[in-house]
Amino acid sequence: MTSAPNSSRRSWLSRHAMSLLALACLVAYAAFVEWQWGWGRLLLQWSRVGAGTAVAALSLLTATYFVRAQRIYDYFPAETSGRFLQLFRLTQVHNLLNIMLPFRAGETSFPLLMRSQFAVPLTRATAALLVMRLLDLHALCAAAGVGLVLGTRNTTVAWLAWSAFLVSPLVFFAAKGPIFRHLNGTLPQKLEKLLEEVEAGVPANAAGFVRAWAFTVLNWAVKVIVLAWVLALLGVTPLSATFGGALGGELSSVLPLHAPGGVGTYPAGITAGAVAFGAGRDRAAVALMAEAAINAHLLIVASACVGTALSIVLSWFSAKPR
Template sequence: MKSPVVASRQSWCARNRMMLLTVAIVGAYAFFIQWFWGWSSILEEWAHVGVLPIVAALLLLTSTYFLRTWRIYDYFPRETSGRFRALFRVTQVHNLLNIMLPFRTGETSFPVLMRTEFGIPIARGTSALFVMRLLDLHALLAAAGIGFAAASQNRVLAWAIWTVFLLLPVAAFATRKSLLRIATRLLPAKAQEIVAEIENGLPSNAPAFARAWAMTVINWLVKVLVLAWSLRLMGVFPISASFGGALGGELSSVLPVHAPGGVGTYPAGITAGAVAFGASGEASALATLAQASINAHLLIIVSALTGTAISLPFGRRQL
């Protein structure tokens, strides 16, 4: 039989496990940065940028987490009604796990947390997450397509292809019932309940879909513009390269290949995107770009930890 002291310690750890996980992640990441680059070089770059721009960038990035929460709140209005704060905590836990765990394994936490906190079936939560991730990826690729279309020699054809791509979510939503009916016919009877849950996980009507799509676009627009601005302040030229770097970093975060914490993959995505959008290939420019990509990645980590810290007092139900 456990002593009261041991039981009390275990209970405290259970209640504060996300805070402990956050502290452990901060410590591990701080050690990694010191070991690989050295905090002196990082802080020197941040001091050059200035406190006010950094604080403004953090506030704007953190604000996108509230918008993401609102998108889910609007997606499940009946189940989450009146519990925005609890939902914000769930989304921040999911976001932190998604950033820190490799190969998108953190995504699995979303349907589990939604079932635990709001009683939403796993299949429905997974379906909703899949749709939202498709919208996320589409928004980022559409944004990247603007740069490529503008730089194309055959702009008429390029913009026509971009327009068709932009409207793909509308076509997919319009034909969703036909696609689900085909899936119901092809799948065995035991799997038809899953198809029904998948349908429940989709936006219920056109206005709901339009709101989800609009909030997705606004969320990524704010995030990419803030990152592009931050990269520009850190010496990434021209502005198109800053924009491409921001897109490349965020694309690396939504694709399946994702290192723990985005270490390596996120800065690599920024570098690849910046080079693709016109960054100089000279040694000095690439060195500046590498340093800026590390600092931008650190900015993303700090914003995620800030959002998690804000959410910790919310919704003290066991997750």
């Protein structure tokens, strides 16, 4: 016979399992950073940026997590209505798992969490995640493309091309019916199944798609601009290279070989992206970029940690009886 205290303890652990997992990830990463670099040394390097600027950058990055949660809240209105704070905690745990787990294993948590927390079928949640990731990739490239435009001489043509690329998802949605009908039956079986999932994950009406697209563009515009701003303050030049660094870092996080926490791969992506967009390749320039890349990566992880901690606190307050 199970005693009441043991039953209550298991019930508490069940309710707060996600929060405890998130906190464990935070502690593990903090210990790793101290062992690898030392927090004192890394925090000292932020003196060049200034505490006020660092807090502002961290606040803006944390704010993007609310935008992401709002996109999902709008994507599943029937299932999530009136439960934004619970959804915010779910998105933060998913984001932290994406950062901490290798090989993109954290992505699998989203459909599982949506099913367990909001009773969203696995197929629908997976299809929606796929579409949102395609929108993320497009918006990320569009935001980073500003760096390319700034680095060209014929800015009029460049801005027109950039604008056309920016709104291309809206054109795709307008033509999705004929496109899906044309592709149906012409692709290999595996691609046919992928196509069906993409179609199932696209919002049914234009208003819903425009909102999803707008939330995505806002999220990535803020994130890339903040990262470019921080890299510039840390000494990365020219301006186009700061946008390239932001793009390289974020693209590295979607690679199959993404390291736990992005340690090594994310800073390497920033450095490679900055060099590809015009940064210097001499030893001194690369060393400066590597240092800036590590600090930018820590800023990303710090924002994820702050967002997760904030979601835990807000969920606890929302769970209190009124």
